[in-house]
Amino acid sequence: GLNLAGRGEDGNWLQYNDNTVYGNTIRATPVIPATIDGFPSRGRENRNPLAIAKGPGYINLEKTVVNGTLTAAYQIPGVEGLSVDGFAAIDFFDGFQKNWQQKYTVYDPDDDGDGITEPVKVGPDPSLRQDYQRAESVTLNAKLIYERTFGLHHINAFVAYEQNESKADTFYIKRTGFDSDKLDQIFAGNANKSSHENDGWAVETARQNYFGRVAYTFNDKYMAQFNFRYDGSYNFPSGSRFGFFPGVSVGWRISEESFLQNSPLVSNLKLRASWGKLGNDRVSPFQYLNLFSYGAINQGYVFNGGDVNVLNLGVAANPNITWETKSTLDIGVDAGFFQDRLTFEFDVFFEKRKDILGPRSVTVPYYTGLDLPDENIGEVDNKGFDAMVLYRSKVGDVTFNIGGNVTYARNKVIFVDEGDIYPEPYQKAEGNSIGSRLAYDFIGIYRTQEDINAYPGLNGVAVLGDPIYRDVNQDGLVTNADRIRVNRTNIPEFQYGINLGAQYKGFDLSVLFQGQARASQYLRYTFNDGNNALEYFLENAWTVENTNASLPAYNRHNTNEFLSTLWLRDVSFLRLKNIELGYTIPKTIISKAGIENLRVYVNGYNLLTFDKLKKDGLTDPESVDVEGWQFPHTKSINFGPEYIIPKPLDPRLLATVAPAVAKAAIESGVALKPISDWE
Numbered sequence: 001g002l003n004l005a006g007r008g009e010d011g012n013w014l015q016y017n018d019n020t021v022y023g024n025t026i027r028a029t030p031v032i033p034a035t036i037d038g039f040p041s042r043g044r045e046n047r048n049p050l051a052i053a054k055g056p057g058y059i060n061l062e063k064t065v066v067n068g069t070l071t072a073a074y075q076i077p078g079v080e081g082l083s084v085d086g087f088a089a090i091d092f093f094d095g096f097q098k099n100w101q102q103k104y105t106v107y108d109p110d111d112d113g114d115g116i117t118e119p120v121k122v123g124p125d126p127s128l129r130q131d132y133q134r135a136e137s138v139t140l141n142a143k144l145i146y147e148r149t150f151g152l153h154h155i156n157a158f159v160a161y162e163q164n165e166s167k168a169d170t171f172y173i174k175r176t177g178f179d180s181d182k183l184d185q186i187f188a189g190n191a192n193k194s195s196h197e198n199d200g201w202a203v204e205t206a207r208q209n210y211f212g213r214v215a216y217t218f219n220d221k222y223m224a225q226f227n228f229r230y231d232g233s234y235n236f237p238s239g240s241r242f243g244f245f246p247g248v249s250v251g252w253r254i255s256e257e258s259f260l261q262n263s264p265l266v267s268n269l270k271l272r273a274s275w276g277k278l279g280n281d282r283v284s285p286f287q288y289l290n291l292f293s294y295g296a297i298n299q300g301y302v303f304n305g306g307d308v309n310v311l312n313l314g315v316a317a318n319p320n321i322t323w324e325t326k327s328t329l330d331i332g333v334d335a336g337f338f339q340d341r342l343t344f345e346f347d348v349f350f351e352k353r354k355d356i357l358g359p360r361s362v363t364v365p366y367y368t369g370l371d372l373p374d375e376n377i378g379e380v381d382n383k384g385f386d387a388m389v390l391y392r393s394k395v396g397d398v399t400f401n402i403g404g405n406v407t408y409a410r411n412k413v414i415f416v417d418e419g420d421i422y423p424e425p426y427q428k429a430e431g432n433s434i435g436s437r438l439a440y441d442f443i444g445i446y447r448t449q450e451d452i453n454a455y456p457g458l459n460g461v462a463v464l465g466d467p468i469y470r471d472v473n474q475d476g477l478v479t480n481a482d483r484i485r486v487n488r489t490n491i492p493e494f495q496y497g498i499n500l501g502a503q504y505k506g507f508d509l510s511v512l513f514q515g516q517a518r519a520s521q522y523l524r525y526t527f528n529d530g531n532n533a534l535e536y537f538l539e540n541a542w543t544v545e546n547t548n549a550s551l552p553a554y555n556r557h558n559t560n561e562f563l564s565t566l567w568l569r570d571v572s573f574l575r576l577k578n579i580e581l582g583y584t585i586p587k588t589i590i591s592k593a594g595i596e597n598l599r600v601y602v603n604g605y606n607l608l609t610f611d612k613l614k615k616d617g618l619t620d621p622e623s624v625d626v627e628g629w630q631f632p633h634t635k636s637i638n639f640g641p642e643y644i645i646p647k648p649l650d651p652r653l654l655a656t657v658a659p660a661v662a663k664a665a666i667e668s669g670v671a672l673k674p675i676s677d678w679e
Contacts, residue, residue, distance in 0.1 A: 006066040015057030015101050015124075021049045022631050029532045037117050039107040044531075046122040048106055055104025055123065056181040063095040081148035086141050093135040093168075101127045102181045126178040128186060135168035152219040159212035164205075171200030205285075208232040223251035223272075233281035233323070237288040240322035247276030255336075268336030268343070275330075279323035283357050287373045290317045318373035326353045343390045351382040362419035378416055380434060384409035390499075399503045406496040423481040424473055435491065437522075438483040441470040442566035447547045458562070465542040465553030467566055486568065492516035506584045515574035516622075523567050523618070524558055536616045571621035573611035579604050582642075595645055602639035 014021060028044035035041055040051035073085035103123040110117055143160040174197040175189025189195060213227040225248065232242040251272040260266050291314030301308045332347035356378025364372055390403035413429050413436075422428055427438055445467055446452050452462045458469055458478045472482040494517040502509045525533035542549040542556075557564065580603035590598045611621045620632045 001071050003069045003071070004067070006064070009061070009063050009065075011061045013059040013061075014052050015055070015059060015099070016047065016052055019630055020047070021052060025049055027531050036107050036109055039117055039119075040105070042106045042108070042120070042122065046106060051104045051106045052123075055102060057100050057102040057104065057123070059097065059099050061095065061097045063093065065094075066090075066092040081146055083145045085143050085145065087139075088141075089137075089139045091137040093133070095131075095133045097131040098184065099127075099129040099131075100184045101125070101129075102178075125176060126181065127174060127176040128178065128184055128189060129172055129174040130186065131170065131172040133168060133170040135166065137164060137166035139164045154217040154220075155215070157212070157214040160210070162209045162211070164207045166206075167202065167204045169200070169202045171198065173198040204234075206234045207281075219256070221253045221256040223249075223253075225249045227276070229279075231279055231281075231323075235281045235283055235285045235287075236322050237319055240320065243279045243323040243325070245277045245279050245325075247274065249274035249276075265337055266335070267338065267340050268334065270334040271332075272334070273329075273331045275328065277325060277327045279325055281323055283321075283324075283374060287315060287321050288317055288319050291315060313371070315371045315373040318375055320376075321357070321374065322355065322376060324353065324355050324357055324376065326351060328352075341392050345388045346385065347387075348385045349383065353378075353380045353382070356380060358417065360417045362417050362421055379414035380411055381414055382409060382411040384493075397504055401499070401501045403499040404497065406494065408494050410493050426472070427481075427483060427485055429485070432485050433487045433489060435489040436485050436487050437489075437563065438480075439486050439568065440467075440478070440482065440562065440564035441472060441484050442467050442564045443470050444468040445542055445549070445552055447542070458557075465556060467552045467557050467562075467564060469564060484565075486520075486565065488518065488520040488568070490519055490521045490571065492519035492572075494518050506586065508580075508582045508584070510578070510580050511576070512578040513574060514577045515572070517572040519571050520568050521571045521621075522563065523569050524560075527555060534617060534619070536618060540616075569618070570612045573609055573621040575606060575610075575622070576604075576608040577606065579607065595643055597642075597644040599642045600640070601642065602637070604635070604637045606633050606635045607637075 024044045024047040032043060033041050034043070034048070034050060040048045040054065042048060043051070067089070068091075069087055069089040071085070071087040074083060076082045076084060101124045103121040103126065105119050106122050108118040108120055112118075139162065141160065141162040143158050145158040147156045148154075173186060175186050176195040177190025177192070178188055180188065209232070210230040211228060213225065215223070215225040217223050227247045229245040230242055231245065234241075249272065251270060253268075253270045254260060255263070255266055255269040260269065292311045293314055295310035295312055301310060328349060328351045330347055330349045332345065335344045336342070337344075355376035357374035357376055358378045359372040359374055360377065361372065364370065384407065386405070386407050388403070388405040390401060392399075392401045394400075411434050413432055413434060416429050418429055429436060440458070444451070444455075446455070446457075446462055446464050448464075451468065452464070455462070455468045456471055456476060456478050457463070457466065460477070469478050469482060471478055472484060475481075496515050496517075498511075498513040500509075500511040525537045527533050527538070537551065537558075538554065540549050540551045542551065542553045552558075552566070558567065580601055582599050582601035584597070584599045587597070590596075609620070613619065613621050623630060623632050
């Protein structure tokens with residue numbers, strides 16, 4: 001068969017990205033007006049979103065995407081259960097982007113007394129950059145399949161071959177010095193070559209894969225499976241280009257044994273275990289070669305009045321670079337009770353990642369002058385469990401379900417090239433989670449002279465209102481040797497969900513809660529440089545009049561240089577992610593209008609959140625930037641109909657349906673209002 005799909009997109013944005021516009025809005029101090037006499041003010045750093053939106057600058061992206069797949073399958077005669085299939089796929093991308101950067105108009109207050117606000121042009125220097133990219137990917141796949149049942153024995157096996165080649169070409173041109181913001185064309189830029197810029201590059205990738213699987217089942221009770229991959233990647237040299245990645249799994253359906261068959265309690269019970277190995281090649285390519293690159297534009301030399309490109313030496317070659325690997329052991333159980341009204345799944349897993357690529361940035365000193373390549377030296381362990389439970393039942397006309405799931409995962413760095421760079425052994429990354437950071441251990445605030453006398457200050461400095469840090473190594477000083485390794489990161493160790501549902505005579509209700517636990521994130525704030533910050537940080541800061549405050553004095557030790565547990569906040573939460581109530585109107589009512597199915601609904605997203613930040617007026621715990629400097633999660637309420645119309649609808653039938661719908665609604669206890677009363 002042949003499947004073809006294509007789409008064209010034409011997107012338009014402001015000349016600054018969304019995060020820049022939103023960030024400058026929320027960071028602006030409250031004394032900066034949005035408008036002056038109805039005109040946009042300067043805003044924070046001359047980036048008032050009102051002025052930007054009214055300005056002539058823009059970013060436009062036009063792209064075309066085409067996907068095509070040709071598939072074929074053939075049942076081989078003479079051998080029962082033997083067949084072959086395959087496909088050839090091509091993906092094509094064509095993109096053209098214009099970035100038109102222009103000044104825009106803001107207004108200053110009337111300073112000369114003429115009663116007129118003063119317009120001012122601000123923003124980037126006028127420029128136009130045009131990017132063009134063309135990319136294509138071709139994938140070929142062939143598979144030989146054998147599947148057959150011999151009495152109580154069932155075999156399902158295949159071997160396959162797949163290869164992928166992709167390439168992309170990109171170039172851009174840029175001009176500056178435009179005299180008019182109305183002419184967004186390259187030729188209208190400054191004719192001086194110093195205002196011209198252009199560059200281009202190309203990418204080619206290739207991968208080749210052999211893979212297969214053999215699955216065996218006996219009497220639908222005992223299961224075994226073997227699978228393998230033999231993958232080759234262009235990222236590695238010929239001697240280590242291919243990696244072999246096997247996997248095995250077994251299962252035992254205990255509920256099919258005679259001692260559990262027809263059990264009124266256990267309807268399903270299955271034990272399973274698996275082990276598998278996978279490889280990762282998503283690393284910088286060609287590190288097995290001595291690479292050279294041209295210098296940046298306008299950073300070469302001039303000979304005889306002409307520009308000359310410069311070749312720069314890249315990373316030192318690593319001819320032994322090869323695949324990163326991950327081995328996973330999983331042991332699980334599936335269970336069902338009371339005719340599967342209660343079901344349960346539980347898995348425990350152990351992962352070992354080895355040969356993780358990273359440079360020897362410590363054991364090979366910097367004074368060698370080498371730009372080091374990645375080597376297969378890193379090692380990380382990960383372990384955890386997944387669990388899910390679901391209960392379904394019916395009481396009278398009410399059908400309901402209650403379910404939940406939870407995942408726990410924690411990783412540990414086994415080896416990273418860090419040598420003896422830390423003054424204390426407890427500061428090493430090894431033995432801790434990925435992303436763990438060093439921080440001073442906050443234990444209080446210098447509120448009195450007695451505190452200053454009792455606790456050493458950071459680097460010998462102690463001032464009233466400063467934070468007090470623990471002298472971890474007990475040498476009578478607080479220095480960077482007293483920083484501790486904080487394992488808790490913004491990646492939660494626990495993630496969970498709760499599902500609730502019910503149906504009653506056409507009504508349906510679904511509720512989804514989501515949450516996370518054992519996750520933390522650092523909070524910082526900046527009141528200087530025209531920046532705003534959350535009220536919490538100022539109201540709770542130590543002052544001479546407020547010596548019992550929970551935070552140090554204003555702008556004390558709140559930068560990365562003084563990272564401490566003081567600014568580490570728990571971002572655990574439970575959120576009502578979605579709730580929906582619907583009613584399906586009986587077919588006896590809607591069939592007269594030619595409607596097969598009609599359901600009306602109302603739903604809400606992110607309506608409630610239970611967390612430990614809200615009490616302090618802080619922002620959303622699920623946000624990547626917990627300080628609110630990026631666009632937050634939004635609450636929304638939606639309502640409307642869902643319907644299926646199998647044939648053209650005769651509008652004249654609506655007049656006969658509307659009274660019947662209203663009658664059914666009244667009989668169901670739904671209060672209706674005249675349209676004139678709707679809000």
